[in-house]
Amino acid sequence: MRDGQSALVLFSGGQDSATCLAWALAHYRRVETVGFEYGQRHAVELECRQRLREETRQRFPQWAARLGDDHLLDLRALGQLSETAMTRDMAIDTDAKGLPNTFVPGRNLVFFTYAAALGWRRGIRHLVAGVCETDYSGYPDCRDDTVKAMQVALNLGMDERFVLHTPLMWLDKAATWVLAEQLGGDALVELIVEHSHTCYLGERGQRHDWGYGCGHCPACVLRAEGWRRYRIGQ
Ligand code: ZN
16 A cells, blocks of 8 residues: 555535645545545535535545545444434433533544445545544544554554544634635535535534534534635635
């Protein structure tokens, strides 16, 4: 595995991973995507993944030839053992330490491990994930130290040289919109607003200026606030 020209994007269909897909397409000759079915309460994100890929291909001809295969991995055992608001029908809440019950323990660790195993098979050593610890929900597996430790563990455990890229790690949500604009102009911003999905409740009924969602869950609040600050900064 010595391919420095290819990248594998952990692609959920949300704003962050859609921005990471564009980042990878701008930096690598061949880009594949991987998504995970882990028993999410709402399948809407998984539907958005395909639409985002199709729209990206259509609206950005310079990237179309670079966008390769999509992989959807079955990780439903993770949902079966997790008692969280992402995988059970329960109200969103936070615990005494301030950790939301939308946190699925081990999720990103498992995702990175499966992505690396897939990268191994596909000959891809650059893995790209939209995790961020600047303007986030406090998930410990989104932290820079976690990702760096994961990179070390994967490279020791597989005797390889994977590089885990996290282009959004030090960006807040407003700066993530700025990055999208830098990568693909207003067309990419519009594509992400329209076709990416962030809402924890899986709502896509109401269209806000920042996209679709219930407008009240923590993910919608974060996205709406980021969009507001992005528009003010323009
Ligand atoms: Zn919501």
